[in-house]
Amino acid sequence: MNEIKTQRPLAGKRILVGKPGLDGHDIGAKIVALTLRDAGAEVIYTGLRRTPQQIAQVAVDEGVDAVGLSILSGSHKELVADVLAQLRALTAGNIKVFVGGTIPRADQALLREMGVAAVFTADMPLDVVVAELAHQLS
Amino acid sequence: MNSKPLDRHALGQALTRLANASTSDLMRSPQRTLALSAARRIGLTGAPGAGKSTLAGYLALHRAPGRRLGILAIDPSSPRSGGAILGDRIRMDELKGVSQLYIRSIGSRSASDGLSDNLPEMLDLMDEFEFNEVLLETVGVGQVEYAARVQVDTLVLLLLPESGDVVQAMKAGIMEMADIFVINKADLPGAQKMASDIKRISSLARHDEGSWRPSVLLASSSKPESIAALSEEIDRHQAWLDLNDRRKVLRQQRARYRLRRLIERRAGEVIARQDPSFFEAPMVQQLDLALQQIGRKS
């Protein structure tokens, strides 16, 4: 049982990976989606250029445990604030929100203050990302 | 149409709980009271990439006005990690007006018959939430995974032009399986020929008196009139089911499938958790022990 747990730290979790806004950088989102799948999660990938409203509604319909936003456009503050507000409007403020992409260090603390559970950047090894998600969602 | 607006939040969470329900959970859960009315169930099946999601999206938009319509779309789970990339809805989300529809992605989990674990229970839940109609997209299927047949009232099989599918269709005996054949992506060359081949085979197949004769249609995402024609054919088949009192038979077949899947999955779980030493005991003893554990409700 223990062995399976460590192999599949995200077994039974449903995670939406979304790209809000006009940002077309999707390599990171796809790598993360595959990584989460290999860690046992069911990943709902929304594709590019979704509005915060669409992302929040899909998160609710899909009954996800977490929403992961991948943002490399520089507009993370506005987009994250929007997604969080839309989730609350759908009484789904309890869904954890994670953010990855090009987020300057100074903004990372800011996002966390807004309610983001954790922020990930390209310098973090993928197993650290998985371990942190598993910890936050356990 | 419905008494109260759909609670998408409650449905989203209830489906997640059901998707994660173990066989023990199912064995312990109280018998559901049958919902007052049942949603029409329409299945879309066919090979990987046949255009099931795209067609489901267009068909749903065409049929949604005046109805509560939902889509359940199954994608394969990785046998290695148990995880999945659920991507069917990307095609649908691209369509305008689709955000009004309830779309749900489902991982196949341990099922290898084109459906998913606990699908019968999820379909029942859609009835409880007063859906009038549910479109079910199966995993991309090969020649053998036709469990969708009894889970839906109307089964639509998508075939591709020039894919050599005709011979495959004959081999797999699918002529008896689907109610409607759709040669999809009919904007590609070869669709007309494919359609007449399938019609010819279908007319050779034996049909009992009073049975439904499968129809053969062409469809393409770029031809709205082909979507409308498919939708009408689905209505015609639904009316035929009512006229011929077929829904009772379907209900009985569904009950069989549900019990069989529960026991199969349960047996799989019990056998998977045994130590290697278990299999050194005499066969009769293995069987006795396994059957005991299969029947235990915790």
Ligand code: B12
């Ligand atoms: C490759 C690249 C491109 C490719 C993108 C190809 C594609 N399909 O993705 C192309 C050439 C198309 C491109 C175009 C542009 N780019 Co560009 N691009 C990059 C570059 C060099 C690398 C991005 C990348 O793929 N990294 C690799 C992946 C794996 O890393 P990642 O996305 O950060 O993801 C990791 C983590 O962040 C985290 N993560 C990410 N998402 C998520 C989500 C979750 C849930 C979790 C848990 C973790 C997580 O995990 C991932 C794995 O470690 C960056 C510079 C850089 N070093 O970041 C610029 C960069 C992102 N681009 C930039 C710009 C400005 C552009 C353009 C506007 C340029 C232009 N003027 O045309 C266009 C815009 C395109 C568009 N439509 O949006 C800027 C953005 C500036 C900003 N943020 O303010 C950057 C930062 C370059 C720079 N220093 O100026 N780009």
Ligand SMILES: Nc1nc2c(ncn2[C@@H]2O[C@H](COP(=O)(O)OP(=O)(O)OP(=O)(O)O)[C@@H](O)[C@H]2O)c(=O)[nH]1
């Ligand atoms: N030419 C043409 N291409 C189509 C049509 N419908 C869908 N496609 C394309 O076919 C590809 C697969 O479409 P999907 O709808 O994802 O197919 P699917 O059967 O759901 O695929 P899986 O769920 O992965 O088995 C996509 O690139 C679509 O754009 C059509 O009518 N004509």
Ligand SMILES: [Mg+2]
């Ligand atoms: Mg699909």
